[in-house]
Amino acid sequence: MNTPKKWEKNWFEPLALSEKNSEVLAPQKGYWKDAWIRFKSNKGALIGLILIVLLLLIAFIGPLFNEHNYHSQNLTITNQESSGDHYLGTDSLGRDLWQRVWYGAKVSLLIAFIAAFLDVVIGVTFGGISGYFGGRVDAIMQRILEIMYSIPNLVIIILLMMYLEPGVLPIAVALSFTGWVPMARIVRAQILKLKTQEYVLAARTMGASHYRILFKHLIPNVMGPIIIAVTFSIPSAIFFEAFLSFIGLGLRPPSASLGILVSDGYRTLQLFPFQLFWPALVLCIIMLSFNLIGDGMRDALDPKMKK
Amino acid sequence: MKPILEVSDLHVSFRSQDTEVKAIRGVDFTVGEGEVVAFVGESGSGKSVTFQTVMRLIPQPPAKIDKGKVLYGGRDLTKLSEIEMQKIRGKEIAMIFQDPMTSLNPTIRIGNQISESLIKHQKLSAKEAKERAIELLKIVGIPSPSERVEQFPHQFSGGMRQRAMIAMALACSPKLLIADEPTTALDVTIQAQIIDLLKNLQTKTGSSIVFITHDLGVVAEIADRVAVMYAGKIVESGTLDEIFYNPQHPYTWGLLQSMPKLDQNRDQELASIPGSCPSLVNPPAGCPFTGRCPHAMKICQEEMPEVTKSSSSHQVACWLQHPNAPEVKSPIEPERRWVD
Amino acid sequence: MTEPILKVKGLEKHFQLDRNRVLKAVDGISFEVMPGETFGLVGESGCGKSTAGRTIINLYDATNGEVLFEGKNIHKLRGKNQKKFRRDMQMIFQDPYASLNPRKTVMDIIAEGLDIHELSNGKSRQEIVCELLETVGLNKSHATRYPHEFSGGQRQRIGIARALAMEPKFIIADEPISALDVSVQAQVVNLMRKLQKEKGLTYLFIAHDLSMVKYISDRVGVMYLGKMAELADSDALYSEPLHPYTQGLLSTAPIPDPIQAKEREKIRIKGEIPSPLNPPSGCRFRTRCPHAMSVCAQVEPIWQEAKPNHWVACHLYSNSNPQ
Numbered sequence: 001m002n003t004p005k006k007w008e009k010n011w012f013e014p015l016a017l018s019e020k021n022s023e024v025l026a027p028q029k030g031y032w033k034d035a036w037i038r039f040k041s042n043k044g045a046l047i048g049l050i051l052i053v054l055l056l057l058i059a060f061i062g063p064l065f066n067e068h069n070y071h072s073q074n075l076t077i078t079n080q081e082s083s084g085d086h087y088l089g090t091d092s093l094g095r096d097l098w099q100r101v102w103y104g105a106k107v108s109l110l111i112a113f114i115a116a117f118l119d120v121v122i123g124v125t126f127g128g129i130s131g132y133f134g135g136r137v138d139a140i141m142q143r144i145l146e147i148m149y150s151i152p153n154l155v156i157i158i159l160l161m162m163y164l165e166p167g168v169l170p171i172a173v174a175l176s177f178t179g180w181v182p183m184a185r186i187v188r189a190q191i192l193k194l195k196t197q198e199y200v201l202a203a204r205t206m207g208a209s210h211y212r213i214l215f216k217h218l219i220p221n222v223m224g225p226i227i228i229a230v231t232f233s234i235p236s237a238i239f240f241e242a243f244l245s246f247i248g249l250g251l252r253p254p255s256a257s258l259g260i261l262v263s264d265g266y267r268t269l270q271l272f273p274f275q276l277f278w279p280a281l282v283l284c285i286i287m288l289s290f291n292l293i294g295d296g297m298r299d300a301l302d303p304k305m306k307k
Numbered sequence: 308m309k310p311i312l313e314v315s316d317l318h319v320s321f322r323s324q325d326t327e328v329k330a331i332r333g334v335d336f337t338v339g340e341g342e343v344v345a346f347v348g349e350s351g352s353g354k355s356v357t358f359q360t361v362m363r364l365i366p367q368p369p370a371k372i373d374k375g376k377v378l379y380g381g382r383d384l385t386k387l388s389e390i391e392m393q394k395i396r397g398k399e400i401a402m403i404f405q406d407p408m409t410s411l412n413p414t415i416r417i418g419n420q421i422s423e424s425l426i427k428h429q430k431l432s433a434k435e436a437k438e439r440a441i442e443l444l445k446i447v448g449i450p451s452p453s454e455r456v457e458q459f460p461h462q463f464s465g466g467m468r469q470r471a472m473i474a475m476a477l478a479c480s481p482k483l484l485i486a487d488e489p490t491t492a493l494d495v496t497i498q499a500q501i502i503d504l505l506k507n508l509q510t511k512t513g514s515s516i517v518f519i520t521h522d523l524g525v526v527a528e529i530a531d532r533v534a535v536m537y538a539g540k541i542v543e544s545g546t547l548d549e550i551f552y553n554p555q556h557p558y559t560w561g562l563l564q565s566m567p568k569l570d571q572n573r574d575q576e577l578a579s580i581p582g583s584c585p586s587l588v589n590p591p592a593g594c595p596f597t598g599r600c601p602h603a604m605k606i607c608q609e610e611m612p613e614v615t616k617s618s619s620s621h622q623v624a625c626w627l628q629h630p631n632a633p634e635v636k637s638p639i640e641p642e643r644r645w646v647d
Numbered sequence: 648m649t650e651p652i653l654k655v656k657g658l659e660k661h662f663q664l665d666r667n668r669v670l671k672a673v674d675g676i677s678f679e680v681m682p683g684e685t686f687g688l689v690g691e692s693g694c695g696k697s698t699a700g701r702t703i704i705n706l707y708d709a710t711n712g713e714v715l716f717e718g719k720n721i722h723k724l725r726g727k728n729q730k731k732f733r734r735d736m737q738m739i740f741q742d743p744y745a746s747l748n749p750r751k752t753v754m755d756i757i758a759e760g761l762d763i764h765e766l767s768n769g770k771s772r773q774e775i776v777c778e779l780l781e782t783v784g785l786n787k788s789h790a791t792r793y794p795h796e797f798s799g800g801q802r803q804r805i806g807i808a809r810a811l812a813m814e815p816k817f818i819i820a821d822e823p824i825s826a827l828d829v830s831v832q833a834q835v836v837n838l839m840r841k842l843q844k845e846k847g848l849t850y851l852f853i854a855h856d857l858s859m860v861k862y863i864s865d866r867v868g869v870m871y872l873g874k875m876a877e878l879a880d881s882d883a884l885y886s887e888p889l890h891p892y893t894q895g896l897l898s899t900a901p902i903p904d905p906i907q908a909k910e911r912e913k914i915r916i917k918g919e920i921p922s923p924l925n926p927p928s929g930c931r932f933r934t935r936c937p938h939a940m941s942v943c944a945q946v947e948p949i950w951q952e953a954k955p956n957h958w959v960a961c962h963l964y965s966n967s968n969p970q
Contacts (some may be wrong), residue, residue: 011606012631031750031793037325198746199756202806205704206760206813207733220750349828464919494691494855496916496935499899503915521829524858524901527908547905558830565833566903567862569885576840577862579833583798599830 038300045296048289059102068096070103071254104256112237118176123183131191153178161249190222224301231294235287258283308339317375330356332539343516345526348536358485398428401476405488407468411460418456428479443474466497485517538595545621555623557600651679657712660702672698674873685850687864695873700819737810741822743802747794754790760813779808800831819851857900872931879957889959
């Protein structure tokens, strides 16, 4: 055998115990930190996130740039093209479009967030209880879900909108009236899978209550799929709101949402296309960004689903 | 013995976004005609990856063959195209896997799965292939094979599925059979049956078998030669008797001692190896076993020991073999130590 | 003579799969465990050993029979007594990857029992966890880390620390080493034996690996298809197995010694375990037994003490059948 090139005298002396670092742990990396690293490496998702942040910033700061507001009419300056005073022009009642687009964006996002929040609260509770307790409870709750699923949601929403006063909260409630069903299914499927895991059994052998097992052990482990579902349900809520407004079941004037602006712009499309273009552009950016973020979230939080 | 498979200086790594795992770090070995070679090692030691590389079954990317040759019948398998490889897989070299549940296609009848390769490689007609399939099921000890051939995998028990897998692997009489932990998922009584079956088939057909396992007890039952793998390298290899009765590497000592024997004295503590396998993301420069080795020296941290031969068949990669190293007595007495 | 800490009497656990099918996972087993001893339970997959363990710790209700822990039927405990039982008996699980909640730090995992029973908080909680980590051979700096940063052997140590936090008297270890690498198995077994000596623990050690069970246990019960086939001191079971199934298990257990492997008598058990949904009549082992007789198909062998402290259920040792 060849002697090592860098020959040293003490090469063959035994190694002191402290010099053997036998168990080096993997670098400390939390679940969320790890997910963030994966999310960052997805360019589309990052662009989506930046777009949404920019959009929110402008929606809040933008209206401060000129003196107008979203509801004051001025019939002497109807249907103007963009100018130094009215950045995006005015609509058929002389309202400033810049103000209205950002106001509408805020309202649309607000409705979507409330609807998504309600989806999570109802869906997680329902799905969690159904999956965790199983047996007869699950059988009954599943039938309820199937009934909810079998009624076209558009019909329910339209019927509800006829009863409820049009407003931000009622629209959100109507949207989540059927919107929680997919969330409940996702959560139930996950809980069913997780509840036989040994760490749940371990908690049970120590006498943990159902509440503790469900909310301290199971739900935190379903957070990934829940967040993914939420990021996809937000654009669908925005889209649904726009649709409702478009067919005249949305907010009442002078309030505005992106859907109402699109609907208003559509009426004057041939003469003044810019009135449709701006709200539609903002709507598209929001939808696209949330879908990009959702894709990124799925890859980041649930790496097994990739490929 | 004429070698049938020669692997030299094989390096394989797996790449993901920001890390590179060096799974195989320079592996050399040969498999002779008609011999049974066991590859022993813990999870992550690279024993399965080595033979997935030989069969070219590792997905590339993320895996990458960085270096090395896999010579089979005068050809370097790492250089063959996928089409040429398909002619070798199943016909020349066949493989059976650990989990017979997932390695059989649940939607295809057992008979059709066996005849598939017969029709492809041996150009048999469908009818001939089915007859041969029944014959094969009979050889591997499946009762009433002519009915079984029509059944689906889920109608087979675990042991029966593994037998069917073996029948599939034997279909084209391969010269080399790679068995990747074929008995790990099975109960001991079934494990014994499968080992007996493999041994009998091997004596009958004279083909070579590579047996990958983590269980030294199984190795003792079946192997002619043994290679001990650790952290992507072969640390010791030799004949069955050399490894069990005259092992040279401290890792082999530890492995042999940490298994309780059926007649183990219960008042005695089991000898255990402290710590766990090193990460292969940043493999140590020196011997990978240094951190867990009771005889580690300064040099072990710095340089990988070279392979020394202590007999024509026995090779060890350990600095203790160096003439300057202190004398360390093997805790395993070089005799029939477990026999009363 | 001391009283047994655990008495299992005719324990049955049946699962109703659907209207017509009942899985009799455990079908009448009886044994006693003395304080401070290790009782091993071995058998092949599907023999009901894990179900038995889970019924004994009251994860499942018993279908029939009873489990007495310190004289009290554990399936009938309520209130304070139940809480006490939940502390006195703990479990160590098989899969070191599934048995620790991936979203909790090691600190929270080990302190789980303390939190549930409101035993301590704040500083003393932290001290207890650090002490436990050192007891099982880990470092207290590990407390803030997450399970996935540890190796399999280290995770199993965390699982042991979690069980120890409740200062239990009795630990059920359900295949605690079968998912670990060979070189790590010995570490965990040595740790468990050390803890037993220091803390006077009683173990129910469930496994399929006969050589490891034999090494760690004082007495061993062999299960087959929901029934106990043989029960004896581990040395007696090894030197003089009575039941043909035990004989077969011993002669097929892999031993890391080529010469002994070649020389030993080979008793091969043919065939495979029948479905527990439809077990054979009479003796359940008769379909695979090399000594099966006509009586085996008709009469179920009784559970009897064939030799002092050596119990077996087999017609070869029935009084009516001198053989």
